[in-house]
Amino acid sequence: MAISRRVFLKGSLTGAATLSAFGFDIAPIAAQARTLKISRTSETRSTCPYCSVSCGVIIHTLGDKAKNAVPQVVHVEGDPDHPINRGTLCPKGASLEQDILNDRRLLKPQVRRPGSTRWDDIGWDQAIDEIGRWVKKTRDATFVEKDARGRTVNRCEGIAWTGGCTDTNEFNYLVVKTMRSLGVCYLENQARV
């Protein structure tokens, strides 16, 4: 028997067809499709920043790639394909979305004065001035130019720096440069991942 072209039913459904490749009326489904509010997300593989285990995560970002739309993170989950965590996350890692989106994020500097029990808002200019003044005063008071055996060490023992686990590489680079130029030795930036 000669198999006809139609026997094989080469489906060629394109564009706004009203029949499926096998002949079903899809007009009602097309009408339903027009009522759907469809969102476009992307999945980005990344690494949890919190500790040296370096679990794999997948970050879901909402956005239709339009130039005037700001992509927004909507979900973070463990990466099931990652050999370290196989989809699992610790409670801290599972809350990563809140590291990105958080109503309680501080948006301006605060200070707790000596003896005070509360944090007060201060302006950026005032904060920078005060930090500069205290750094200068502390460094001048505690700077060690030579050690007990007379060797030049040029270190500042009155200041320590500790960084946070979500600090970026670039930020940590600046921290190291700044602290080393001040002579600070007690330096920790948590860059372990």
Add this chain to the structure above:
Amino acid sequence: MAVNFQAGPDQGSWQRRIDRAAQLAAEDEATRPLLVFYGQLLGLQRDTYDTLRKAPLSGSLERDLDVVRPCASAILSAVRTTGPALLADEIQEIVAGGDSAIDQLLLEWWRTLAANQFFGKVVLQPYAQRLAELSRRPLDRELYTNEFRCPFCAGPPQLSMLQRGGELEGGGRALLCATCFTSWPFRRVRCVSCGEEDEHRLAYFHSRALDHLRVDACDVCRRYVKTIDLTRLGVAVPLVDEVAGAALDVWARERGYEKLELNLVGL
């Protein structure tokens, strides 16, 4: 790397699929005709499967045709009365050609697994599933397989699933074979068709109205596959819920994406 795959009907029995089709048909008017028809097909496939279970299968369709052909005839005659006019016309042509036409049609599909052919797929899915359960590899066709093809029968995937299981937390991704229903693991952020891994070129389209379904599309090859998220709806039956999400197929096609593998209602 050894591929860890699960052969056979891991996504529920035939009866579970039939029940799910009936349930979803009752819930949604727009997709009801499709789901009612698909439910009938599932019933016919279950009968075929029951017949094949009692028969010794060799794995060579040519040798097994004597068992498969009567089942094919039963399906053809049922679809002629309940299916759309296009399928009924085709059946008329096939039946006119006699047994040899049916044999040729089945063998042709079995050797090529062409994505857009109806009859070969509807008849041979139960046959392939039974072979998978028996771990009897198909003998009479090329079995070139890679991570994009079924590790058992080298067929293309019908859909993708996100599911918990084994040592995995969260939504591990697996593909479900369109031919024998074997599932195998597949990476999350990767195109099922061309293997693209750039997340900026992979898109996931989702609607809250069909919360456990999404379209996984690739902007490189412009192909897509639907994903059934079993971590959101554990009672879903992937093969059936994929059909019920027909609106997403229409939506994706209107935007120029082509489906990797048509389902049995031609979407």
